[in-house]
Amino acid sequence: MGAKRILVTGGAGFIGSHLVDALISRGNDVIVYDNLSSGRLEFISHVMDRIEFLERDLVLDNDLEEAVKDADHVYHVAANPDVRIGEADTWTSVEQNIMATYNLLEAIRKCRRNDPPGFTFTSTSTVYGNATIMPTPEDYGPLMPISQYGASKLAAEALISAFSDNFGIKATVFRFANVVGSRSTHGILVDFIRKLREGPKRLEILGDGTQRKSYIHVSDCVEGMIHATESQRPSFEFYNLGTDDSVNVDGIADIVLEGMGLQGASKVFTGGHKGAGWKGDVKFMSLSVDKMRSTGWTYKMNSEKSLRTALKELLEN
Numbered sequence: 001m002g003a004k005r006i007l008v009t010g011g012a013g014f015i016g017s018h019l020v021d022a023l024i025s026r027g028n029d030v031i032v033y034d035n036l037s038s039g040r041l042e043f044i045s046h047v048m049d050r051i052e053f054l055e056r057d058l059v060l061d062n063d064l065e066e067a068v069k070d071a072d073h074v075y076h077v078a079a080n081p082d083v084r085i086g087e088a089d090t091w092t093s094v095e096q097n098i099m100a101t102y103n104l105l106e107a108i109r110k111c112r113r114n115d116p117p118g119f120t121f122t123s124t125s126t127v128y129g130n131a132t133i134m135p136t137p138e139d140y141g142p143l144m145p146i147s148q149y150g151a152s153k154l155a156a157e158a159l160i161s162a163f164s165d166n167f168g169i170k171a172t173v174f175r176f177a178n179v180v181g182s183r184s185t186h187g188i189l190v191d192f193i194r195k196l197r198e199g200p201k202r203l204e205i206l207g208d209g210t211q212r213k214s215y216i217h218v219s220d221c222v223e224g225m226i227h228a229t230e231s232q233r234p235s236f237e238f239y240n241l242g243t244d245d246s247v248n249v250d251g252i253a254d255i256v257l258e259g260m261g262l263q264g265a266s267k268v269f270t271g272g273h274k275g276a277g278w279k280g281d282v283k284f285m286s287l288s289v290d291k292m293r294s295t296g297w298t299y300k301m302n303s304e305k306s307l308r309t310a311l312k313e314l315l316e317n
């Protein structure tokens with residue numbers, strides 16, 4: 001297969017920059033479209049001479065048609081991924097996750113009606129809300145997200161489904177478990193490391209510590225995304241992308257304390273919202289990854305190994 005021209009929105013962020021590395025190593029031509037709101041130039045500086053970098057905003061700039069004009073494929077990774085802001089701010093996820101996705105799809109519809117590029121979307125396990133079946137399969141329903149973030153991602157999935165059907169866009173949607181690894185700027189490991197660097201004697205833990213979720217290392221996540229996108233046959237498909245096991249928050253605290261040599265620190269639980277970290281936090285999450293496995297993909301690291309590897313990577317930087 002010859003080089004493909006691939007547009008990656010959010011390509012300067014945590015997952016996006018790893019995706020860019022993997023796409024380049026496969027010989028593709030990559031265009032990164034990112035407003036650097038949470039992305040960092042340092043995450044892509046090592047490949048800057050091999051990519052086209054557009055510092056642009058999916059909501060504010062009107063040049064998306066130009067960006068999608070020659071693309072063979074679009075990976076839409078950009079979003080505001082902060083689940084916690086939803087209680088105080090209900091607009092950001094609508095604008096950054098729904099409107100931004102609509103703008104991108106609309107640009108494709110307008111200028112690539114007869115020849116749309118493929119489309120891959122980074123969604124989330126939070127679309128399931130407090131699921132009653134675990135591990136949760138892709139066909140679980142009804143989908144009742146409990147965060148503004150989860151709701152906005154579900155709305156974006158619905159838009160992609162309609163655009164896919166109406167305008168022939170071959171689309172793949174991935175619902176990620178919690179993704180961890182180097183260049184991560186948010187999430188539980190980053191939070192614990194920051195708190196312990198500020199005060200090594202005491203670790204504040206949101207919730208009651210029994211929250212239990214599934215984790216995937218960013219290297220497995222990116223490989224899975226590319227593999228399933230490239231091997232997919234139907235015009236629209238969903239995949240959970242995670243691991244089979246899970247780790248509770250108290251266990252993650254122990255992994256971090258051990259990794260930082262701070263086993264003597266006291267753990268202080270906030271109690272949070274009904275034992276979850278905050279209002280909108282899903283307390284228990286475990287995804288069925290059988291559908292991904294049926295494509296021939298498998299992860300290399302389970303949740304615990306992913307967390308330990310990511311911790312090491314984050315502490316080294």
Ligand SMILES: NC(=O)c1ccc[n+]([C@@H]2O[C@H](COP(=O)([O-])OP(=O)(O)OC[C@H]3O[C@@H](n4cnc5c(N)ncnc54)[C@H](O)[C@@H]3O)[C@@H](O)[C@H]2O)c1
Binds near residue numbers: 009010123175177185
């Ligand atoms: N990290 C996780 O655990 C996780 C879990 C589930 C889903 N996701 C999804 O994966 C994707 C990547 O997440 P991440 O953790 O790498 O987050 P991130 O914040 O590191 O990356 C998001 C990127 O999008 C860019 N961006 C944001 N708004 C933009 C806009 N309006 N125009 C252009 N660029 C914009 C940011 O600058 C950043 O580079 C997101 O869609 C997120 O919702 C992440």
